[in-house]
Structures are given as structure tokens and as C-alpha cells.
Amino acid sequence: xxxxxxxxxxxxxxxxxxxxxxxxxxxxxxxxxxxxxxxxxxxxxxxxxxxxxxxxxxxxxxxxxxxxxxxxxxxxxxxxxxxxxxxxxxxxxxxxxxxxxxxxxxxxxxxxxxxxxxxxxxxxxxxxxxxxxxxxxxxxxxxxxxxxxxxxxxxxxxxxxxxxxxxxxxxxxxxxxxxxxxxxxxxxxxxxxxxxxxxxxxxxxxxxxxxxxxxxxxxxxxxxxxxxxxxxxxxxxxxxxxxxxxxxxxxxxxxxxxxxxxxxxxxxxxxxxxxxxxxxxxxxxxxxxxxxxxxxxxxxxxxxxxxxxxxxxxxxxxxxxxxxxxxxxxxxxxxxxxxxxxxxxxxxxxxxxxxxxxxxxxxxxxxxxxxxxxxxxxx
Numbered sequence: 001x002x003x004x005x006x007x008x009x010x011x012x013x014x015x016x017x018x019x020x021x022x023x024x025x026x027x028x029x030x031x032x033x034x035x036x037x038x039x040x041x042x043x044x045x046x047x048x049x050x051x052x053x054x055x056x057x058x059x060x061x062x063x064x065x066x067x068x069x070x071x072x073x074x075x076x077x078x079x080x081x082x083x084x085x086x087x088x089x090x091x092x093x094x095x096x097x098x099x100x101x102x103x104x105x106x107x108x109x110x111x112x113x114x115x116x117x118x119x120x121x122x123x124x125x126x127x128x129x130x131x132x133x134x135x136x137x138x139x140x141x142x143x144x145x146x147x148x149x150x151x152x153x154x155x156x157x158x159x160x161x162x163x164x165x166x167x168x169x170x171x172x173x174x175x176x177x178x179x180x181x182x183x184x185x186x187x188x189x190x191x192x193x194x195x196x197x198x199x200x201x202x203x204x205x206x207x208x209x210x211x212x213x214x215x216x217x218x219x220x221x222x223x224x225x226x227x228x229x230x231x232x233x234x235x236x237x238x239x240x241x242x243x244x245x246x247x248x249x250x251x252x253x254x255x256x257x258x259x260x261x262x263x264x265x266x267x268x269x270x271x272x273x274x275x276x277x278x279x280x281x282x283x284x285x286x287x288x289x290x291x292x293x294x295x296x297x298x299x300x301x302x303x304x305x306x307x308x309x310x311x312x313x314x315x316x317x318x319x320x321x322x323x324x325x326x327x328x329x330x331x332x333x334x335x336x337x338x339x340x341x342x343x344x345x346x347x348x349x350x351x352x353x354x355x356x357x358x359x360x361x362x363x364x365x366x367x368x369x370x371x372x373x374x375x376x377x378x379x
Contacts, residue, residue: 003253003360004182010241014234023233026207030236037243042171042190043163046197046214049236050187053152053174055204055229058085060170060189062226063199064146066091070119075105076323076344078124082150083322091119093334095323097341101274103287104131107139113336120146125154125164128282129273133159133167148172155180156250158280165190175239178355180284181246183239186231204229250282256359257283263369264288267376269298283356285317296349302375311371312358316351
């Protein structure tokens with residue numbers, strides 16, 4: 001896929017690291033370069049690298065003092081890795097509904113499930129669409145709640161003209177497989193708080209304690225107290241290389257995506273994800289809503305037609321919803337699995353998705369337009 005480019009310099013760097021057996025970085029070097037780069041990218045003072053996004057979320061929740069007896073609100077339209085770290089810390093995930101048109105968690109959904117045990121909100125910016133951060137930030141501050149953002153879909157997205165890292169205590173990101181910026185298997189977290197950085201390090205940054213700590217709070221500790229989430233050394237220069245070329249690559253991709261979205265707006269039965277005012281979104285996946293009396297029929301027809309045209313179309317990636325997933329309903333027996341979350345539940349069969357970087361090739365813009373035109377004409 002042409003969107004994921006690697007510079008000739010990167011190949012030299014990787015080759016040199018292998019030849020010199022520099023396959024683990026504890027401090028400094030590309031680890032420092034990457035952490036500085038992501039802090040700047042997300043609009044924060046501090047960055048930290050992890051083996052994956054799950055490790056970033058786990059460490060961030062610890063840093064935010066989530067523990068036994070606490071509740072953390074999570075949108076049911078989300079990913080497994082948002083839930084498991086909460087459970088690992090002895091806390092309880094509380095699933096909430098989302099907006100049907102944006103797929104984002106909103107204040108009204110949080111308010112319906114908040115209790116005296118609620119410690120914070122772990123929100124998602126689904127497929128690159130940014131949540132309504134002004135309202136959520138004001139609500140969180142009023143109710144003494146933290147906001148932890150999972151921005152794994154939203155590399156480079158902004159709200160109110162600012163990087164979205166500005167609106168959360170900690171922003172966690174996957175730079176893993178097929179993400180807009182990818183190191184293969186890599187995660188990161190950014191924050192403006194030196195104390196929160198230190199607590200994340202204390203939890204999971206093996207061999208960086210106490211030397212790399214920002215404050216003196218934990219200088220007496222001899223090492224980390226939790227699991228090792230150190231990133232693999234080779235993932236760091238790979239992600240840095242992609243980060244360095246990202247502005248240019250995403251600009252070209254967005255031009256093509258806008259062409260495709262403009263076509264969808266001209267159709268009778270297909271719609272795209274709505275965006276809040278002041279949001280400058282990116283697209284990791286393009287969500288196509290099916291507005292038809294028989295969405296299941298249309299859904300199947302899209303998949304069949306795509307296959308006949310050798311195009312890749314994905315049914316709703318987050319199915320089953322978290323509160324309907326037997327993992328949480330039966331194995332973990334989470335009480336909020338019994339809640340009715342009507343907006344999210346009404347999405348069934350009404351969504352298909354395209355992996356946005358495919359449209360970096362302009363030929364595929366026209367092919368996907370032709371796909372939806374063919375489907376609409378035959379209905």
C-alpha cells in the first residue's frame with residue numbers, strides 16, 4: 001500500500017541497529033527521540049513509549065490512581081484493550097451509549113451511568129472522528145473526573161484548532177499494525193503532567209526507575225512495580241520515520257478521501273459519519289452508514305459486490321458491542337452488560353467500513369465510488 005512509505009535512511013538505520021545488536025533500548029537514543037516527537041505531535045509536554053497501546057492504557061489508568069472499587073466509564077462502541085486494563089487494576093468498566101451519527105461518547109451518555117464510584121472517562125475518537133471535547137472537558141472538571149483518551153484512530157486530529165492531547169489528562173495511542181502512523185507493534189502516551197509521567201514510568205518502564213523520572217517523588221524506588229511494557233527498539237525508528245513524513249502523506253490521503261465522501265453525499269441511501277463543530281478529523285477507517293428500510297439486505301449486497309470487484313469492505317469492526325460481548329457478559333459478569341444502550345445497538349447491519357489508507361491510490365477512489373453507485377442503482 002503506497003500510503004506507508006519508508007525512507008532509504010530508515011533501512012540504513014535498521015540495518016545498523018541489527019548489525020550492532022542494538023535491539024533493546026532502555027533510555028535515550030531513539031526512545032528519547034520518539035517520546036519527544038509524540039509529545040509535540042499531540043500537543044503535550046511529555047511522551048512515553050510502550051510495547052503497544054494496551055500497555056499505554058494500563059499504565060495511564062494506574063497513573064490516574066484507578067484501583068479496586070473504582071468505576072471507569074467506557075463507550076460500548078470500542079475496543080477490547082480499553083476494558084481489560086481496567087479489570088486488571090481491580091476496577092469496574094461501566095459501558096455507556098454513543099451518538100448514532102458520530103459514534104462518539106457524549107456527556108448525556110456519561111450522565112446516565114455515572115455513580116458515586118465513577119473515577120473517570122476512557123473515551124475513544126472512533127475512526128479518527130474527535131469527540132466533543134469542550135463539553136466533555138467541562139463536565140469532567142465539574143464532576144472531578146479524569147479524561148483518558150484512546151486516540152489510536154485519530155493521529156493528528158484536532159479540536160478547536162489544537163491537538164487533541166490538550167483536552168485529556170493522558171492521551172494513549174496505538175502505533176500498531178495498519179494504524180495511520182505505525183511502528184509495527186508500538187504504543188505511546190502523552191501528558192502535560194510530570195507526576196503522571198512518573199507514575200506511568202513507575203508502573204511499567206523497567207530499568208528507567210529512578211534515573212529517568214521527572215520529579216523526586218519516586219526517586220527512592222529501584223525499579224518499576226508493574227509489568228514490563230518497554231517497546232521493541234526497531235519499532236521506534238520505524239514510527240519516527242512515518243511520523244516525519246506524516247503531514248505530507250495525510251494531506252494527499254485526505255484530498256482523495258474528500259473526493260470519495262463528496263460522492264457519498266450525493267447518494268440516496270449512503271451517509272458518512274457526522275463531525276462536531278471545531279473538529280479537524282482524520283480517517284483511519286471510513287464509515288459508511290446504510291440509510292435503507294432493509295439495511296441487512298444492502299449490507300450483504302455491498303459485500304457481495306465488493307468481492308466481485310476485488311475490493312475490500314469490512315462490516316462494522318466493533319461487533320459485538322462491548323456490553324454484548326460474551327467475554328464481559330459471561331466471563332467477567334460486568335453488571336453494565338445488562339444495560340440497554342439503544343443508539344449503539346441500533347447500528348447493527350447499518351455500517352460498513354473502508355480502511356482509509358487504501359484511498360491513497362486515486363484509482364481506488366473511483367473504484368469504491370463505482371461500488372456504491374452499482375449497489376444503489378440495483379436497489
